[in-house]
Amino acid sequence: MNTPVSALMPVGWGILLGLLAQSASAGFIDNSSATLTARNFYLDRDYKGESPYPAAREWAQGFILKASSGFTEGTVGFGLDATGLLGLKLDSSPDRTATQLLSYNPVTREARDEYSELGITFKAKVSKSKLSIGTQFPSLPVITASPARLLPQSFRGAYLISDEWDGVTIHVGRMDRVNLRDSTDYGPIGLASPNGRFRPGATSERFDFYGGEYRPATNLTLRLLRAELDDIYTQDFLGVLHLAPMGEGTFKSDIRVFNSREDGRAKAGSIDNLNVGGMFSYRWGAHSLGVGHMRQFGDSAFPYIAGGEPAVLSDGTMSADFVNPGERTWAVRYDYDFAGVGIPGLTGMMRYLHGDSIDLPALGGRDLKESSKDFELAYVIQSGPAKDxxxxxxxxxxxxxxxxxxxxxxxxxxxxxxxxxxKIW
Structure with missing residues (x-):
């Protein structure tokens, strides 16, 4: 895979011309769909202790339009997807920007009143294999388009997903650009370097990934993937997800192993990390209780793409990633579905994470600790005009x-x- 994604874009335009010629196809029109999501988002970080800014606090309104065609008829079917994103400022100030909800001027720190973008994806399908070229929202352990802000992160590239064999899914892709959650411009793909973990400013224009999922049984999924951010890092992933009936409930095992090292010219410096984590949960009735542990082995922190979060045990935490050099993390999580007491649609979550043995001599020491107490309450209206x-x-x-x-x-x-x-249609 040595062809840059930009060179594949003319192929996309050829697909588009084919779509125009065949747009009357029943499959292209009849299997199309479109949704519009309105997202109102308020984020408030109230910093404690010494800090350049006392808070990061903003309020914004977003709109996410997703339109997807079906495929034209024939041995090779063609289709087209479009994603429109719009973010609107409701409240912000230069002394409390940087929530990643809104795009802002890095000099004046003034948030923009609005920002928007349009993403186009050309797609082709043969049998049970689909190739897409253009705007991508991958969701894999080695590359995830983060949905954790007003608008989602996106990538530009080519992505093949194949389900030709029962119980097996193959993933192959190359991304050459990323659009961050608070941006409208595509840029090179960078390495996240919080806490000065790696050499700052390292970027690449080629991120390759390949691998697959194997489901030997309905309750067992095995995942093996490799990712390469050219001249920065190579990462292998092994995952095991298993569900087993136990008593009146179900026991879930989620094991994730990442092995990472520098690649090529090592533009971000030395990378040497083995991340091993497991979450073990028991669900019975309306309850779910889980206990997990994660450890960092090697001389460096865990590497992942800038602008998002790592898909490790601590995924979903709001204020930190818990993947510093040498860190050991324990997690306890409890979920409750209030349908069990007659309130369908209401769910709650409590989680505690504790990390120790953090090796950050430039930031305070070699045996540092961190912790997070997380709480969540969500409600989905079940019926009536405001359903969902x-x-x-x-x-x-x-x-x-x-x-x-x-x-x-x-x-x-x-x-x-x-x-x-x-749902528009």
């Missing part, structure tokens, strides 16, 4: 022993979301 309207409130209380220069600073964080998705 979602309310979600999250609170986090994050503390660490790192110096004030740390990217992740002790804070109390609040996030409030109101989402509504309308």
């Amino acid at each position: 309207l979602v309310f979600r409130v999250r609170e986090a209380f994050y503390r660490n022993q790192q110096d004030a220069g740390s990217t992740f600073r002790s804070d109390n964080e609040t996030r409030i979301n109101i989402d509504y998705t309308l």
Whole structure:
């Protein structure tokens, strides 16, 4: 795979011309769909202790339009997807920007009143294999388009998904650009470097990934993937997801192993990390209780793409990623579905994470600790004119022993979301 994605774009235009010629095809029109999601998002980080800014606090309104065609008829079917994104400022100030909800001027720190973009994806299908070229929203352990802000992160590239064999899914892709959650411009793909973990500013124009999923039974999924951010890092992933009936409930095992090292010219410096984590949960009735542990082995922190979150045990935490050099993390999580007491649509979550043995001598020491207490309450309206309207409130209380220069600073964080998705057709 040595062809740049930009060179594949003329192929996409050829597909588009084919679509125009065959747009009367029943499959192309009849199997199309479109949805519009309105997302109201308030984010408030109240920093504790020494900090350049006392808070990061903004309120914004977003709209996400997703339109997807079916495929034209024939041995090779062609299709087209489009994604329109719009973010609107409701409240912001230069002294409390950088929530990643809104695009802002890095000099004046003034948030833009609005930002928008349009993404186009050309797709072709043969049998049970689909190739797409253009705007991508991958969701794999080695590359994930983060949905954790007002508008989702996106990538530009080519992506093949094949389900030709029963129980097996193959993934092959190349991305050459990324569009961050608070941006409208595509740029080179960077390496996340919070807390000064790696050489700053390292970027690449080629991210390759390949591998697959094997489901030997309905309750067991095995995943093996490799990713290469050219001249920065190579990463192998092994995952095991297993469900087993136990008593009156189900026991779930989620094991994830990432092995990472520098690649090529090592533009971000030395990378040597083995991340091993497991979450073990038991669900019975309306309850779910899980306990997990994650460890960092090697001389460096865990590497992942800038602008998102790592798909490790701590995925979903709001204020930090818990993948510093040498870090050991314990997690306890409890979920409850209030349908069990007659309130369908209402769910709650409590989680505690504790990390220790953090090796950050430039930020305070070689045996530092951090912790996060996370709470979430969500409600989905079940019927009536506002059916499927979602309310979600999250609170986090994050503390660490790192110096004030740390990217992740002790804070109390609040996030409030109101989402509504309308099916247009």
